[in-house]
Amino acid sequence: VQGTILIIDGVATNRIMLKVQLSSAYYRVIQAEGLDGILSLVRRSRPDLIIAAMTLPDGDATAIRSLLAPDESLRAIPIIAVTGQNDRASRLRALASGIDDVLSQPVGDRILQARIRSLISMRNSTDDLRLRDGTSRALGFAEPVSEFVAPAQIALVTREARTGTLWRTELKGHVSHHLRPYRLDELGGLVSRSHAADVIVIEVSEDPDDPGLRLLVDLRSRFNTRHAAIIAVPSTADYHLAADALDRGAHDTMPLGFCAEELSLRLATQLQRKAQSDKLRKTVRDGLRAAVLDPMTGLYNRRYAIPQLSKIALLAEESNKNFAVMLLDLDHFKLINDRFGHPAGDAVLTETAARLQALMRPDDLIARVGGEEFMIVMQNTDTTAAVTAAERVCRTINSKPYHLNGHKTPIDVTTSVGVVVGPTLPFATQHCAREKRTEDLIGQADRALYESKGAGRNQVTLIGSAA
Amino acid sequence: VQGTILIIDGVATNRIMLKVQLSSAYYRVIQAEGLDGILSLVRRSRPDLIIAAMTLPDGDATAIRSLLAPDESLRAIPIIAVTGQNDRASRLRALASGIDDVLSQPVGDRILQARIRSLISMRNSTDDLRLRDGTSRALGFAEPVSEFVAPAQIALVTREARTGTLWRTELKGHVSHHLRPYRLDELGGLVSRSHAADVIVIEVSEDPDDPGLRLLVDLRSRFNTRHAAIIAVPSTADYHLAADALDRGAHDTMPLGFCAEELSLRLATQLQRKAQSDKLRKTVRDGLRAAVLDPMTGLYNRRYAIPQLSKIALLAEESNKNFAVMLLDLDHFKLINDRFGHPAGDAVLTETAARLQALMRPDDLIARVGGEEFMIVMQNTDTTAAVTAAERVCRTINSKPYHLNGHKTPIDVTTSVGVVVGPTLPFATQHCAREKRTEDLIGQADRALYESKGAGRNQVTLIGSAA
Numbered sequence: 001v002q003g004t005i006l007i008i009d010g011v012a013t014n015r016i017m018l019k020v021q022l023s024s025a026y027y028r029v030i031q032a033e034g035l036d037g038i039l040s041l042v043r044r045s046r047p048d049l050i051i052a053a054m055t056l057p058d059g060d061a062t063a064i065r066s067l068l069a070p071d072e073s074l075r076a077i078p079i080i081a082v083t084g085q086n087d088r089a090s091r092l093r094a095l096a097s098g099i100d101d102v103l104s105q106p107v108g109d110r111i112l113q114a115r116i117r118s119l120i121s122m123r124n125s126t127d128d129l130r131l132r133d134g135t136s137r138a139l140g141f142a143e144p145v146s147e148f149v150a151p152a153q154i155a156l157v158t159r160e161a162r163t164g165t166l167w168r169t170e171l172k173g174h175v176s177h178h179l180r181p182y183r184l185d186e187l188g189g190l191v192s193r194s195h196a197a198d199v200i201v202i203e204v205s206e207d208p209d210d211p212g213l214r215l216l217v218d219l220r221s222r223f224n225t226r227h228a229a230i231i232a233v234p235s236t237a238d239y240h241l242a243a244d245a246l247d248r249g250a251h252d253t254m255p256l257g258f259c260a261e262e263l264s265l266r267l268a269t270q271l272q273r274k275a276q277s278d279k280l281r282k283t284v285r286d287g288l289r290a291a292v293l294d295p296m297t298g299l300y301n302r303r304y305a306i307p308q309l310s311k312i313a314l315l316a317e318e319s320n321k322n323f324a325v326m327l328l329d330l331d332h333f334k335l336i337n338d339r340f341g342h343p344a345g346d347a348v349l350t351e352t353a354a355r356l357q358a359l360m361r362p363d364d365l366i367a368r369v370g371g372e373e374f375m376i377v378m379q380n381t382d383t384t385a386a387v388t389a390a391e392r393v394c395r396t397i398n399s400k401p402y403h404l405n406g407h408k409t410p411i412d413v414t415t416s417v418g419v420v421v422g423p424t425l426p427f428a429t430q431h432c433a434r435e436k437r438t439e440d441l442i443g444q445a446d447r448a449l450y451e452s453k454g455a456g457r458n459q460v461t462l463i464g465s466a467a
Numbered sequence: 468v469q470g471t472i473l474i475i476d477g478v479a480t481n482r483i484m485l486k487v488q489l490s491s492a493y494y495r496v497i498q499a500e501g502l503d504g505i506l507s508l509v510r511r512s513r514p515d516l517i518i519a520a521m522t523l524p525d526g527d528a529t530a531i532r533s534l535l536a537p538d539e540s541l542r543a544i545p546i547i548a549v550t551g552q553n554d555r556a557s558r559l560r561a562l563a564s565g566i567d568d569v570l571s572q573p574v575g576d577r578i579l580q581a582r583i584r585s586l587i588s589m590r591n592s593t594d595d596l597r598l599r600d601g602t603s604r605a606l607g608f609a610e611p612v613s614e615f616v617a618p619a620q621i622a623l624v625t626r627e628a629r630t631g632t633l634w635r636t637e638l639k640g641h642v643s644h645h646l647r648p649y650r651l652d653e654l655g656g657l658v659s660r661s662h663a664a665d666v667i668v669i670e671v672s673e674d675p676d677d678p679g680l681r682l683l684v685d686l687r688s689r690f691n692t693r694h695a696a697i698i699a700v701p702s703t704a705d706y707h708l709a710a711d712a713l714d715r716g717a718h719d720t721m722p723l724g725f726c727a728e729e730l731s732l733r734l735a736t737q738l739q740r741k742a743q744s745d746k747l748r749k750t751v752r753d754g755l756r757a758a759v760l761d762p763m764t765g766l767y768n769r770r771y772a773i774p775q776l777s778k779i780a781l782l783a784e785e786s787n788k789n790f791a792v793m794l795l796d797l798d799h800f801k802l803i804n805d806r807f808g809h810p811a812g813d814a815v816l817t818e819t820a821a822r823l824q825a826l827m828r829p830d831d832l833i834a835r836v837g838g839e840e841f842m843i844v845m846q847n848t849d850t851t852a853a854v855t856a857a858e859r860v861c862r863t864i865n866s867k868p869y870h871l872n873g874h875k876t877p878i879d880v881t882t883s884v885g886v887v888v889g890p891t892l893p894f895a896t897q898h899c900a901r902e903k904r905t906e907d908l909i910g911q912a913d914r915a916l917y918e919s920k921g922a923g924r925n926q927v928t929l930i931g932s933a934a
Contacts, residue, residue: 002659003658025685026654117685117688137778139755281595291602291754302762371838371839
């Protein structure tokens with residue numbers, strides 16, 4: 001997959017010049033003359049970036065973002081506008097419409113390439129996590145990110161203290177964020193405190209002794225600032241310096257230097273982008289956690305419980321300590337489903353999970369390993385303690401009938417329990433058989449459980465004993 | 468959390484000088500005089516990076532990596548060695564021992580800071596995915612990455628074609644990888660083909676017109692090369708240029724210029740690091756997919772099925788088409804578990820899943836939504852087709868007894884099915900009630916299922932009909 005760039009320009013020579021520039025940098029180029037039919041063209045060709053002339057035969061580049069908006073998957077395509085006269089008013093209008101940057105004709109190769117690289121690379125990094133549609137939906141990736149509302153933390157990093165003070169004063173009229181100036185040589189507060197900044201605006205200059213560009217890289221590498229958005233502001237208008245800043249990892253830059261109104265628009269864009277990438281990271285973490293939880297009860301699932309039991313067994317053998325494995329199976333659960341319906345059955349499982357969590361120690365592993373089957377693993381637990389705990393488990397289910405929503409009469413529930421106390425094999429048995437031995441442990445607990453069932457249910461059976 | 472750096476040096480003045488240098492860059496510094504007790508010091512203080520004098524009172528920096536090896540969590544801490552005379556032999560020995568870089572005394576601030584930033588930032592990016600211990604284990608994050616064995620694809624990117632040819636010739640004696648030279652101005656093959664390179668070695672020079680540094684950034688941003696490891700080689704010894712390359716995203720650099728033996732060691736390190744980050748990405752994707760799959764049968768789980776059903780119902784309403792929801796519950800499943808044991812019950816579930824997958828169309832959604840309960844959703848399916856399909860489902864279970872491992876006599880299994888055909892509500896009903904309506908759909912299918920059970924099992928019941 002090569003990077004694909006869509007050029008929209010009514011003037012053929014402009015398109016041709018830009019196409020030459022981009023093709024020599026190994027981008028695939030497609031072209032359009034104006035806005036007409038742009039949504040379907042973008043749908044078909046899926047460009048990674050759009051470069052559009054500010055003035056088009058049938059309108060103006062500021063219309064593009066809203067033309068793409070109906071299709072969720074196209075909403076975030078980066079857009080660069082190219083204009084003959086880069087006047088402030090039209091630049092601000094373009095940024096306000098959702099265009100990522102405005103460059104003047106003739107477009108300098110350095111800044112154009114740097115901007116393209118930066119925008120495409122931010123896009124690729126989120127694409128790494130693109131999942132199949134249904135998986136995304138199930139895990140919440142498809143949910144829209146809400147607009148950033150709370151005032152954000154904005155750090156203004158400048159060489160001279162008075163520049164920072166000036167920036168703050170000018171910005172205050174445009175944004176309601178918390179604005180905090182730092183001197184370039186005093187960044188301790190920024191890198192040592194967590195959540196000191198959502199966006200870092202940093203002054204850079206051509207002076208080879210100026211640490212701005214290097215500190216920019218530094219802030220991207222630090223634990224506390226690595227997720228902050230960084231906007232590099234050249235101390236005077238300088239396209240090369242702006243390009244350098246993008247190449248070193250700045251998320252955005254203002255090649256023409258500080259302008260409060262322009263910065264406020266760029267801040268809004270960066271805050272939105274950051275909210276999106278924060279949410280993406282959180283969704284990944286939540287999704288991975290979800291992979292080990294039973295959705296109905298919130299207990300761990302079998303996928304988590306089996307390797308965890310293996311590890312606990314191994315640790316216990318190595319440290320010569322006891323541990324207990326309990327298998328529980330609710331008695332006559334099928335009858336509950338048949339008599340009261342599935343929602344009632346589900347409520348019984350959820351209530352059982354809650355009772356087990358309230359009863360057990362925080363360190364005990366509690367998992368739902370089958371329909372109405374639960375597993376509890378207790379570390380540092382000998383036979384006496386295990387049997388006591390198992391009897392408590394029986395009682396916490398059978399001593400209090402279950403009150404279910406929509407059912408007047410509470411339901412009596414009981415459970416059968418099978419217990420095995422390990423280690424069932426002496427320490428120093430070969431590690432290679434670990435998987436098989438975890439199976440054996442569960443098999444023993446299962447046999448104990450079936451003895452409880454056979455002996456009339458609602459009781460505890462202990463099988464075997466520690467080696 | 469600030470970056471913590473451990474300095475190991477027997478000479479107090481060296482430690483003090485380095486400490487001043489690092490503290491002014493806002494790193495937290497801890498110190499040791501030699502190797503004695505280093506494992507427990509590192510365990511306690513968890514540094515993000517270690518800087519050690521090459522020669523130590525009680526040994527040599529090359530021992531550090533193996534001293535840390537017993538603790539898996541410390542194995543990957545980056546190490547920089549500092550040496551009085553940076554001779555080639557000791558540098559090679561250090562790199563071979565697993566040290567990331569060797570710098571000469573006095574240590575230049577630019578290259579030191581750039582190297583620290585680069586090493587710490589690679590570390591932080593993997594830490595973003597650090598999960599709770601048990602979760603990692605269950606999802607396979609904890610499994611060690613095997614050594615890179617297959618010959619890798621190495622791209623040698625140089626300004627002049629003959630430099631590339633020379634590098635290849637010299638490297639050939641040291642590595643068995645596929646070595647392919649590219650000219651700096653001819654990178655089309657590298658960026659347009661997927662998996663053209665595992666590692667890209669790129670020549671950079673001080674010449675302001677040299678595109679090396681910029682192409683380095685470019686390669687990091689491109690879809691096909693963004694996961695490749697990049698090693699920047701200054702055309703002549705140049706610490707500043709090496710620092711610049713690291714700041715622009717190179718993973719490694721050889722400040723003293725090309726040396727085949729040194730490059731072969733650095734290639735090995737980078738290939739290992741890349742294997743690790745490739746595996747991390749794969750584990751994340753697998754973990755997220757696992758979150759929507761039932762571990763036992765490999766079918767989708769409830770977490771996936773419910774939102775997917777919602778979406779199918781919505782699409783069907785919008786396009787005025789029919790869809791069918793089937794709920795299946797295996798008859799007397801409890802008896803199978805009780806009579807033949809849990810492993811046999813599990814085998815029946817797995818075999819049922821396989822039969823359903825073989826029977827249904829690829830577009831049909833098949834999920835295990837409860838212990839022995841399955842859901843099938845069929846798009847573009849009217850009442851007649853739905854009932855035909857449901858009857859086929861019944862037959863695919865009851866027409867052929869289940870042969871289970873370890874059981875001589877095959878087991879007869881039957882299933883009851885409830886079917887509902889939608890849309891059950893006319894198009895244009897308010898979207899806000901979507902969740903409730905998905906519940907209603909399932910509720911109706913559930914009632915149909917219970918009618919099948921009540922009427923003697925092993926049969927299909929259709930309830931309601933499309934609006």
